[in-house]
Amino acid sequence: MRKIRYNIASEKKIRHRRVILISSILVILSLGCVAAGIWRLSAENRLHQDEIEELKILRGKFSDVREMIADYRSRIEQIKKKWGPKINFSNGLIDRKSFSMTEKLDLLEDLIPEGVFLNHLRLVNEPKAEIQLGCVSDSFKNLLVFYKNLSGYGMTIKRESVLKDGLYRADLMIKIADEKD
Amino acid sequence: MELNSHIGLFRIPDSFIYAGDDYLEIYRVNRQKAEKIDTLDGISILNLSSRNFRDVVENFTEGTNIGLVLNSSQFIFNILEFDKIPFRKNLRRDLIEWKIKKVFPEDINQYDHDFFVLSKKRILSVLFKKDMKHKIEKLIDDSNHSLIYLGNSTIELMNHILRGKRIPDFFMEIDKQLLVVVFQHRSVPYYIRKFRVEQTDEIKDEIFKTLRYVTGTFGSTPRTYALVSRDDNRYRDIIRQDLNSAELVEVPLDSDRFLFLPDYP
Numbered sequence: 494m495r496k497i498r499y500n501i502a503s504e505k506k507i508r509h510r511r512v513i514l515i516s517s518i519l520v521i522l523s524l525g526c527v528a529a530g531i532w533r534l535s536a537e538n539r540l541h542q543d544e545i546e547e548l549k550i551l552r553g554k555f556s557d558v559r560e561m562i563a564d565y566r567s568r569i570e571q572i573k574k575k576w577g578p579k580i581n582f583s584n585g586l587i588d589r590k591s592f593s594m595t596e597k598l599d600l601l602e603d604l605i606p607e608g609v610f611l612n613h614l615r616l617v618n619e620p621k622a623e624i625q626l627g628c629v630s631d632s633f634k635n636l637l638v639f640y641k642n643l644s645g646y647g648m649t650i651k652r653e654s655v656l657k658d659g660l661y662r663a664d665l666m667i668k669i670a671d672e673k674d
Numbered sequence: 675m676e677l678n679s680h681i682g683l684f685r686i687p688d689s690f691i692y693a694g695d696d697y698l699e700i701y702r703v704n705r706q707k708a709e710k711i712d713t714l715d716g717i718s719i720l721n722l723s724s725r726n727f728r729d730v731v732e733n734f735t736e737g738t739n740i741g742l743v744l745n746s747s748q749f750i751f752n753i754l755e756f757d758k759i760p761f762r763k764n765l766r767r768d769l770i771e772w773k774i775k776k777v778f779p780e781d782i783n784q785y786d787h788d789f790f791v792l793s794k795k796r797i798l799s800v801l802f803k804k805d806m807k808h809k810i811e812k813l814i815d816d817s818n819h820s821l822i823y824l825g826n827s828t829i830e831l832m833n834h835i836l837r838g839k840r841i842p843d844f845f846m847e848i849d850k851q852l853l854v855v856v857f858q859h860r861s862v863p864y865y866i867r868k869f870r871v872e873q874t875d876e877i878k879d880e881i882f883k884t885l886r887y888v889t890g891t892f893g894s895t896p897r898t899y900a901l902v903s904r905d906d907n908r909y910r911d912i913i914r915q916d917l918n919s920a921e922l923v924e925v926p927l928d929s930d931r932f933l934f935l936p937d938y939p
Contacts, residue, residue, distance in 0.1 A: 494836045494861040497790045500936075501802060502824040503811060506685040506739065 597624065597669050604642040608635035613664075623668050625651075630661045643667050687741030687823045689734060690935055693719040694745050694849050694904075698730060701932065708932045720748070720806065724816035731817050740814055741823030743934055745849045749826055750785075750801040751866045752777065759791060766797075774799055793862045800826070827934035828854050828866070831902055834933040836861045842925040843896035844888075846881075847934075848903035848910055853880070857888055857896060864892060877909055878916045885920075900925045902933055 538545065594616060601624070605611065613627030630636035640648065646667040653663045690701040690708065698714045714730060719742070722730070734740070754773050760766045770789050771782060778801070785801040792798050807824065814821040828847055835845050836858055844857040851872065857865040867884050871877050889895055899922050903910045914924065927933065 494792060494832070494858075494863070495790075496833050496837065497798070497829050498936075499788060499790070499800065499825050499829045500684065500823050501786050501788065501807060502742075502821050503807075504820055504822055506820070506822045507683055508685045512683060 600669060601626075604639070604646075606635055606638040606642065608632060609639045612662075621668075621671060623666055625664070625666050627662070627664045629656070630663075633661055636661045636663060685739065685822060686936060687739045689738055690741045690743060690823075691719075691730075692743045692745075692827070692934065695747055695852060696850070700730075701935065708935055710932075719744070719810065719813070722813060724813055727813045728817045731819060734819060738819045739822045740819050741825070741936070742810060742814070742821060743823075743825050743827050743830065743936075745852060746826060746828045746847070746854045746868055747849075747852050748802060748806060749828070750778070751828070751868070752799040752801075753792070753864060753866060754797045754799060756795055756797065759795065759797065770797055770799055774801075796862060796864065798863065800829070802826075823936065825936060828856065830934050830936055832856060832863060833936075835900060835902075835927065836863070838927075840925050842898040842900040843894075845900040845902060846913065848901065848913070850904075851909075853877075853909075855881075855884055857892075857894075859892075859894060871909070874909065874912055877912055881913065881916060882920070896922065898923045898925050900927050902927065 597616065605628075608631040610629050611626055612629050613625075615625040616622065628636075628639060630639065640650075643665065646669055649666045651664040651666060653661070656662055686703065688703055690703065692699040692701065696716055696718050698717050698719065699710060700712045700714070701708045702711050703709075711733075717726075717730070719727075731738075731740070752774060754770060756769065756773075760769060767789070771787070774782060774787075782801070784804055786804050786807055787799065787801055789797050789799045810824065811821055827849070831845065831847055835841065841858065841861055843859075844855055847854040847856075851870050852868070853871065854866065854868045856863050865888055869880055871880060885896060899917055901910055901914060901924065918924070
């Protein structure tokens with residue numbers, strides 16, 4: 494049982510010496526704990542001194558690298574500012590050059606073999622446009638040669654028929670890539 | 675106050691007065707030893723006037739720090755059980771007062787109410803009338819001394835006996851016709867009963883009635899006891915005989931200590 498200190502007198506007197514003694518002990522203990530904590534922390538620091546030094550060096554290097562990155566970024570921005578308009582202009586030219594109707598017609602002409610004639614051509618004046626064409630061939634063999642020439646241009650045969658006079662007719666669709674592609 | 679309960683911040687008086695029902699005993703403390711100086715029969719501290727009290731303390735040096743130990747006749751003890759005692763003091767006080775008000779018919783605000791945690795679930799509540807306290811303090815103040823200790827003999831006996839090497843299952847404090855019995859388990863009191871006897875043949879009945887009550891209510895069968903009384907108490911031997919006849923064993927106490935005076939740290 495914990496001791497029961499029962500005293501209902503109104504004028505209790507404090508034992509000053511005991512209070513001072515206990516306060517002093519508490520203060521000394523507190524200071525001792527603080528000192529022990531400081532010593533312990535500094536001991537830990539001493540143990541890891543090499544790692545701390547290395548960490549400092551790495552931190553230094555890291556900040557150098559960051560500076561370098563920032564420097565490169567600003568240079569890139571300057572280059573972009575200087576060359577940006579010229580690049581844009583060049584891209585515009587390339588875009589323009591990417592499609593030429595006459596080039597496509599020249600190519601088509603080269604692909605048509607002997608004995609095959611075009612009777613219908615539809616070519617939209619736009620980049621990446623599909624070409625629809627109708628052809629007549631005097632023989633099935635020549636028609637096949639034409640198919641073979643067009644095979645590399647995504648050819649689709651829409652219709653194929655034999656005419657009364659022995660001619661072969663076909664409606665095709667091809668796609669010739671733009672120049673820049 | 676909480677701190678004081680652990681390390682005793684307050685000074686112990688130079689002189690003690692033990693106040694029985696109708697007598698006073700005066701003790702002097704010297705180097706942690708108490709010495710009885712005088713016994714004054716036929717005087718009740720509660721009926722004393724300031725003038726008469728000055729006669730009682732006429733041999734005290736002026737400005738003496740006096741301690742007064744009262745017997746339990748004017749104290750009201752309650753041992754309360756709780757499932758859980760709140761940690762915060764004001765909550766604890768509210769809970770205890772709520773429980774006391776259920777069993778105590780008078781206005782608790784007229785009493786000095788102190789409580790002490792005995793164990794995780796048990797609290798000792800002590801009530802003492804405020805106007806009686808003021809009266810006693812005025813007596814001493816009028817005699818140009820300082821009352822720095824006002825305590826209770828039964829509580830001091832608990833401190834001595836229940837913290838000793840051999841602890842009895844109950845002890846009985848006998849002060850003339852006033853008997854206070856304190857039952858304990860594992861050094862923690864669980865029941866206190868206070869009663870007066872007018873005649874010798876009442877004692878045995880009251881004691882065994884109390885023992886039966888304790889056995890029936892708390893399920894414990896006390897086997898050992900201790901007696902504390904003035905040497906010349908006429909009931910002491912009678913009680914000893916009665917208890918021994920019921921095969922209870924007496925635990926002797928330190929006879930060279932005044933067990934009802936506060937212990938010296």
